[in-house]
Amino acid sequence: MKTPDPITSPAEYQEALLACLGADDPAEVQAATPGALLALLRGAGDLASARPEPAEWSAQETVGHVVHAEIVSTARYRWILAHDRPPLIGYDQDSWVQGLRPDREDPREMLEFFAALRDANLRLWRGSTDEERARVGVHQERGEESYDLTFRLIAGHDRLHTEQAAAALATARGAA
Numbered sequence: 001m002k003t004p005d006p007i008t009s010p011a012e013y014q015e016a017l018l019a020c021l022g023a024d025d026p027a028e029v030q031a032a033t034p035g036a037l038l039a040l041l042r043g044a045g046d047l048a049s050a051r052p053e054p055a056e057w058s059a060q061e062t063v064g065h066v067v068h069a070e071i072v073s074t075a076r077y078r079w080i081l082a083h084d085r086p087p088l089i090g091y092d093q094d095s096w097v098q099g100l101r102p103d104r105e106d107p108r109e110m111l112e113f114f115a116a117l118r119d120a121n122l123r124l125w126r127g128s129t130d131e132e133r134a135r136v137g138v139h140q141e142r143g144e145e146s147y148d149l150t151f152r153l154i155a156g157h158d159r160l161h162t163e164q165a166a167a168a169l170a171t172a173r174g175a176a
Helices: 010-021 026-041 045-049 059-082 093-100 107-126 130-134 147-175
Strands: 136-139 143-146
Touching (some): 010 147, 026 059, 026 107, 026 147, 045 059, 045 147, 059 093, 059 107, 059 136, 059 147, 136 147, 143 147
Antiparallel strands (some): 136 143
8 A cells, every 4th residue: 555645635635535535445454453453563663663764653642642643533523424424533642642652651551442332333333224324424624524424534544554554564663
């Protein structure tokens, strides 16, 4: 998978994440992510928190961002399903990484939390109907997003950031 070019608009962001997913089943991609992230961080030790460049996230910070996105998506899915056209607020991902410091967390505990959230979200998805998947929320930056689109975006997001975390770790291993 090619890392997307710099993104300048909300529509380009959606397109980039959907391109990362391709035609693959988003539930299968999401189901594989907790194990992929655990395998990535297993045995990495201090290298997991090494930043490739000062302004770039480490592997562990990138994994933390994936966890943060799951927290946000957990709420968004439920707002979309329970409310008519709810507002979906954006969030500053860099502020979350800086303020919540996933680099200080125990990677195994962070991934156990992620796996539990992901499992609950996959069960919600698998139990949803086509009509429920078509329900929309209104994202403050990107406009209408259905439950289906939101779910597919997260699958692409998983792939993008799993690759980013692997690249950060490879850089750290090369520098060690």
